Amino acid sequence: MPPRQSSDISRGKAAVSDVYSSMRASILEGEIAPGTRINIDAVSRSLGVSQTPVREVLQRLEGDNLVVYNPGRGYSTTPLLDLAELRSLFEFRLLVEPWAARSAAVDRLANPSAALEKEITAFRGAMTSSGDLRQDLVAHDTRFHDTILAAAGNTVVRHAFAQTHCHLHTFRLYPADVDGAITVAEHSAVREAIKACQPEQAEAAMAEHIRNSFARFAQAFEDHADLAPLEDGGPPRRHIVD
Template sequence: MTSGKKTPVVPRRALRDGVYEALLEKLLDGSMPPGASLGIDSLSRELGVSQTPVREALVQMEHTGLVTRVALKGYRVAHPLPPRQLAELFDARGMLEVAAAERAVAHTDDLLPELRAAHAQHVLCAHRVRKQRGDGGPPADYSDLREYFQADWEFHLTIIRAADNRFLVQMAESLSAHVHRMRQTADHGALDIDQAVAEHATILAAFESGDPEAPSKALRTHLAAVARRAAEDA
């Protein structure tokens, strides 16, 4: 007779998520470059876990496009987005985010405190990255870079959520993995931190101005600038 107890799923899920985060950091620091083979057995030994959470994390990554799986060859790190797909990504972001900004204007009073907080966090994370790169070289730990990218994306998500449309949020979340894929091969010595922080400040000021057309214009300008910088680095 069985005890009837269910197997707890939270610890296993937490372990999978921990492995996923560890693999993301390897993508950021360049230790898993595009095209690199990802052996489940070797990764499990390196991370000190069983093969199951590694396999689950890789399946999750495959769904996001960060890794690919080839029959009989296993998993590999996805190659950078080609120029056409990069342009399509920013085209999609422009349509989604500008539309969200136009709708968010109606909720400016509620949005502003959250957007100011998101911008402050972005500025803080940018400061941490600059501090670790004081000598011009890459930091020993890329957790600061991951936090910076998360803060950057959270600024955008704050505006999208303010549009008060759950489907816009879902579409943005589906794009987030592709945005990360674009960043995973960033030149870690030439990040556009100063430009991004300044452009976010302009977007925040646009919402503060009370001009209903200013936020969408500022956001459109920012995305165009990011697309241009990404194309130059491709």
């Protein structure tokens, strides 16, 4: 068998990238409902590709915790977070991210304020679009928070946070901040405190942002829950009603 040509390899990589982007978007935007079994043959036919890139993409999506593999049944999309899981995720974020913001608010070259401002400015440009911003908001939120975690300089914490895939999972719930304006305002407050090298203010601004984010995403459970605080002085928590 002759060796594969570089053009063939490039086409293969492009196919995987395209399929990944398409399937990821469909899952995040709810076009493929949570808990849906994925028919590999049907996906390959609908996207006009062979089954090989689809299988590779499903493995990547499994790594993102967006699909799960069950022996004998194949792949299916993961269920949405329930309220208890959402609360646990945000409690973890309250432990990690205010500390990271405080650690990043330093008067040295590691200060990430310039990168954060660039990220906010880029997303504000996307906000002028009339299209669905969910994918852009997921990407912006992921980059913004990861930039702060990277500046904190603790690779163990950063890796542990990345393994939660929190941005992908929370944005599968309906966000109250559909145009991103509230998120940008809260991100800007965090960025200003980091730029000014004010660690206490940066920590407080990030904690407020995390609490507010929890309250917004918890609205997805509003019709099936009673209110209770996330923590003293925090946003509302909801207990699911049987």
